[in-house]
Amino acid sequence: MPILLGIKLQVTNDQLTLQATDLERAIICTIPAENRQKGQGPQAALVNGEILAKVASRLPQGEVVVRTVEEKVELSCGGVKIDLLTMPLEDYPEIPQLPEKPACSIPREQLQRGLEQTTFAALSARETSRLSLTGVDMILQEDKLRLVATNGYRLALKEEPLDTPPPGGGGEYLVSSDSLKEFLGILSQLDVERVELYQDKEKRNIFFVAGNVIFVAKLLQEEYPDFERVIPRGNKIALQLERVAFLEALQRVEITAAEESGAVILEVGDQGEALAISSQSAEKGEAKEILKLLQKAEPIKISFKAEYLIEALKKMDAAEVTFWLEDPESAGLLEPVPQDGFTYVCMPIRIG
Amino acid sequence: MSTGLQAEEERGRVIFLLDMDSYFASVEQQANPFLRGRPIIVSGRADIQTVVAAASREAKRWGIRSGMSTFEARRLCPRVEFLPGDPAKYLSITTRFLEILRRYTDLVEVFSIDEAFMDVTSIHRRYGGPIALAERIKGEIRRACGPCITCSIGIARNKLLAKLAAEMHKPDGLTWIKDEQIPEVLEKVSLTDVCGIGERIARRLNSMGIYRLSELGGCDEEWLVKEFGAYGKALKLIGQGRDPSPGVIPYYHQEEEKSVGHSLTLPYEWRTFERAKIVLYRLCEQVARRLRKGGHAGRTVSLWLVSQDYEGVHKQYTLDVPTDDGELIFKTCLKISEMVEIPKTVRAVGVSVSNLERAEALPQPLFAQGQRKERLLRVVDEINDEYGEMTLFQAVLLATKRMEPHVGKFGRTRELALG
Numbered sequence: 001m002p003i004l005l006g007i008k009l010q011v012t013n014d015q016l017t018l019q020a021t022d023l024e025r026a027i028i029c030t031i032p033a034e035n036r037q038k039g040q041g042p043q044a045a046l047v048n049g050e051i052l053a054k055v056a057s058r059l060p061q062g063e064v065v066v067r068t069v070e071e072k073v074e075l076s077c078g079g080v081k082i083d084l085l086t087m088p089l090e091d092y093p094e095i096p097q098l099p100e101k102p103a104c105s106i107p108r109e110q111l112q113r114g115l116e117q118t119t120f121a122a123l124s125a126r127e128t129s130r131l132s133l134t135g136v137d138m139i140l141q142e143d144k145l146r147l148v149a150t151n152g153y154r155l156a157l158k159e160e161p162l163d164t165p166p167p168g169g170g171g172e173y174l175v176s177s178d179s180l181k182e183f184l185g186i187l188s189q190l191d192v193e194r195v196e197l198y199q200d201k202e203k204r205n206i207f208f209v210a211g212n213v214i215f216v217a218k219l220l221q222e223e224y225p226d227f228e229r230v231i232p233r234g235n236k237i238a239l240q241l242e243r244v245a246f247l248e249a250l251q252r253v254e255i256t257a258a259e260e261s262g263a264v265i266l267e268v269g270d271q272g273e274a275l276a277i278s279s280q281s282a283e284k285g286e287a288k289e290i291l292k293l294l295q296k297a298e299p300i301k302i303s304f305k306a307e308y309l310i311e312a313l314k315k316m317d318a319a320e321v322t323f324w325l326e327d328p329e330s331a332g333l334l335e336p337v338p339q340d341g342f343t344y345v346c347m348p349i350r351i352g
Numbered sequence: 353m354s355t356g357l358q359a360e361e362e363r364g365r366v367i368f369l370l371d372m373d374s375y376f377a378s379v380e381q382q383a384n385p386f387l388r389g390r391p392i393i394v395s396g397r398a399d400i401q402t403v404v405a406a407a408s409r410e411a412k413r414w415g416i417r418s419g420m421s422t423f424e425a426r427r428l429c430p431r432v433e434f435l436p437g438d439p440a441k442y443l444s445i446t447t448r449f450l451e452i453l454r455r456y457t458d459l460v461e462v463f464s465i466d467e468a469f470m471d472v473t474s475i476h477r478r479y480g481g482p483i484a485l486a487e488r489i490k491g492e493i494r495r496a497c498g499p500c501i502t503c504s505i506g507i508a509r510n511k512l513l514a515k516l517a518a519e520m521h522k523p524d525g526l527t528w529i530k531d532e533q534i535p536e537v538l539e540k541v542s543l544t545d546v547c548g549i550g551e552r553i554a555r556r557l558n559s560m561g562i563y564r565l566s567e568l569g570g571c572d573e574e575w576l577v578k579e580f581g582a583y584g585k586a587l588k589l590i591g592q593g594r595d596p597s598p599g600v601i602p603y604y605h606q607e608e609e610k611s612v613g614h615s616l617t618l619p620y621e622w623r624t625f626e627r628a629k630i631v632l633y634r635l636c637e638q639v640a641r642r643l644r645k646g647g648h649a650g651r652t653v654s655l656w657l658v659s660q661d662y663e664g665v666h667k668q669y670t671l672d673v674p675t676d677d678g679e680l681i682f683k684t685c686l687k688i689s690e691m692v693e694i695p696k697t698v699r700a701v702g703v704s705v706s707n708l709e710r711a712e713a714l715p716q717p718l719f720a721q722g723q724r725k726e727r728l729l730r731v732v733d734e735i736n737d738e739y740g741e742m743t744l745f746q747a748v749l750l751a752t753k754r755m756e757p758h759v760g761k762f763g764r765t766r767e768l769a770l771g
Binding site: 123 | 672680717721722
C-alpha cells in the first residue's frame with residue numbers, strides 16, 4: 001500500500017503531530033510549533049516519509065516554516081524552500097486513539113532492560129505458523145511486570161518490580177517482538193524518565209507513551225503457552241561460573257562446532273571442580289576448554305546449541321551466573337548471581 | 353533471471369547432456385527379463401486416471417508417450433502392461449550412472465532422475481575428443497547398468513543446445529551440434545523443441561508471427577520484454593541458441609542444496625487448488641516421513657504448482673527452525689500459496705524441503721505440545737515401518753489413499769537426495 005509510505009502531518013493548537021503506520025504498529029510524535037493559522041481548525045497533509053526524513057536531516061539549522069499549498073507542503077528554512085507532493089489524506093488509515101487511563105507506569109531504564117533481555121528469544125515475526133511464539137508476553141501484576149519470550153527451544157523471562165501498583169489492576173499483552181525491537185530503537189534515542197503503558201478497551205492495541213512519542217502496537221490475538229510449567233526451578237546441579245569467562249569460552253569452542261547444530265558439550269567430571277566445554281565437527285576440527293567452577297558440582301555431561309547460551313549470557317550484566325542442570329535430557333536454567341529478575345531456560349541437544 | 357554466459361564465454365565449451373532412454377521402463381526390463389521386448393508402461397494403476405511416467409521402446413511404437421494419460425495409452429495399445437513405479441530401484445541406477453560421470457569430472461549437474469549435464473571442455477581432448485568420450489561413457493554405463501539401459505547424449509557449446517541435440521536422435525543416440533551448425537539448427541527446429549518454451553508461450557509467439565527459433569532470435573529484445581516481461585530477455589537468448597541459465601553447476605555445489613521432495617500430477621477431478629490442498633498435505637506428510645527416515649530436518653520449504661498449460665509457479669520460504677513435521681510443512685505451503693498467483697487449473701503439485709540439518713542435532717522442544725508431537729510422530733513411524741506406509745495416518749488424508757501407488761515424474765527439479 002503506497003499510502004503507508006506517508007507521514008501524516010497535523011497542526012493543532014500549538015503542536016505539530018507526525019504519524020506513521022504500517023497497520024501492525026503506529027508511531028505518533030508531537031513537537032511544539034507556532035500555529036500561524038490559529039482558529040482555522042486542524043490542518044493536515046500526507047507526505048512521503050522517506051523524503052520528508054531526508055529533507056529534515058539536510059535542512060540547515062534554524063526555524064522551519066511548514067505551509068500547505070494546494071497539493072503540496074512547502075518547507076522553508078533560511079534560504080531553502082522545498083515543496084513536497086502530498087498524497088490523498090482521506091485514504092489514510094485511522095490511527096488508534098490513546099485511551100484515557102494508563103495501565104501502568106514504569107521507569108524507562110527498567111522497561112528498556114526488560115525488553116532487551118527478552119525480545120531476542122522470540123521466534124522471528126515471519127513465522128506466522130506459530131504466531132504466539134513470535135511475541136513477547138507482557139504480564140502486568142500487582143507488584144511487577146513480567147516479560148516472557150520463547151522460540152520453543154529456549155525461553156527468556158524478566159521480572160521488573162513496579163514502584164507504583166498498576167491503577168487498573170493486572171493485564172496480559174502479547175506483542176510482536178519485532179514491534180518491540182523497533183520501539184526499543186526509538187526509546188534508546190529518547191531522553192525520558194518513565195514510560196506509560198495503555199491498552200484500548202477493545203484489547204486490540206497496546207500504547208507506549210515515552211515523552212512526546214506514542215508507540216502503538218497491535219496485540220497478537222493468540223494464546224501464549226503455559227511457560228511457567230517449563231521453567232525447571234527444581235534442578236539440582238548448580239554450575240557456578242564467571243559470566244564473561246563462560247561466554248568467551250563458549251564463543252571460542254563454538255568455532256569448531258558442527259555447522260548445522262552449533263552443538264557444544266558441557267561436562268563436569270567426578271572431581272566436580274571444573275567444567276570442560278568441547279566441540280568437534282568433521283569439517284572443522286575440535287576444541288576443548290576447561291573452566292574452573294566457583295563451587296563444587298555434581299558430575300554431568302550435556303550438550304547445548306552454543307548460540308542459545310551465548311545470546312543469553314550477552315544480555316546479562318552480573319559478574320557471576322548459575323547454570324542449573326538436572327540430567328542430559330532436561331532443560332537447564334541460567335540465572336545471574338545475585339538474581340536480578342532474569343531467568344533463561346534452554347533445552348539440550350541429545351548426545352548422539 | 354540470471355543473465356547466462358556471454359556468447360564469447362560459450363565459445364569453445366563442450367557440454368554433454370546425458371538422457372536415459374525410456375528410463376523407468378528400461379530399468380524394469382533390465383530387472384525382469386520377462387518384460388523385455390514387450391510394451392510396458394510405468395505409472396500408477398491402470399484403473400485410475402494418472403499419467404504415463406515412462407513407456408518402453410515397444411510401447412512407444414504404438415504411439416504411447418510419457419505424460420500421456422493412462423486411459424489414452426490403453427486405447428492406443430490395449431495389451432500394454434502397467435507397472436507400478438519403484439523409485440528406489442530407479443534411484444539406485446541413477447546413483448550408479450552418476451558415479452561414472454563423476455569419475456570424469458566434478459562438473460556434473462543432475463537435471464532430473466534420468467538426465468545430467470557435464471562440462472567436459474577441459475577433459476575431452478584427453479579421451480580423443482567429444483565423440484570418443486561420449487561413446488566411452490555410453491559403453492561404461494551399459495556395462496555397469498545392463499544392456500537394456502541405454503542413453504542418448506547431446507553435445508553442444510551450452511546446456512540449451514546440448515539438450516536439443518540429445519532429443520534429435522533417440523534411443524541410444526549421439527548428436528553433436530557444432531558451432532557452425534547452430535544457425536542451420538535454429539532455422540530448422542520449432543519453438544517447443546527447446547527447453548524453456550512451453551505450449552502456451554509458443555502459442556503467444558505464434559500469434560506474434562514467430563514460428564522458428566531463428567525468428568525468435570531475430571526479434572527486438574525490447575519488444576519481447578514488453579510482451580513477456582523479464583522472460584523476454586531469456587527468450588531472445590534462446591532464439592539465438594544461447595543459454596539463459598548459468599553453466600554447469602558442479603556436483604559438490606549441488607550437494608549443499610540437497611533436498612527431499614515429492615510431486616504429483618493430479619487426477620482430472622482434483623485440478624483446482626482447493627481440491628489439490630489435500631494432495632499437497634499428503635505430499636508434505638510423505639516428504640516429512642522421508643526426512644525423518646533419513647534423520648533430517650529442513651528449513652526451506654518450496655512449493656510448485658503447475659497449470660494446465662505446464663506453466664509453473666514456484667516459491668520457497670525459509671523457516672527459523674528446521675522441521676520434519678508434515679503438518680508444519682503443509683502450513684508453510686499454504687502460507688507460500690498466499691504469496692503467489694495460483695493457476696486456475698492446477699495440473700500438478702510439488703513440495704520439497706531443503707537446507708537440511710541432522711534432526712538429532714536440534715535441541716529438544718521446550719513445551720509439552722512440541723514433545724507430544726515428536727513422540728506421536730515417532731510412534732506412527734514405527735507402526736508404519738512395521739505394517740506398511742499409510743497404515744496409520746491422519747483421517748483427513750483418507751481421500752488420498754486410493755492414489756497409491758503412484759510414481760511422479762520426479763519433476764525436473766533437483767529434488768533428489770542423491771547420496
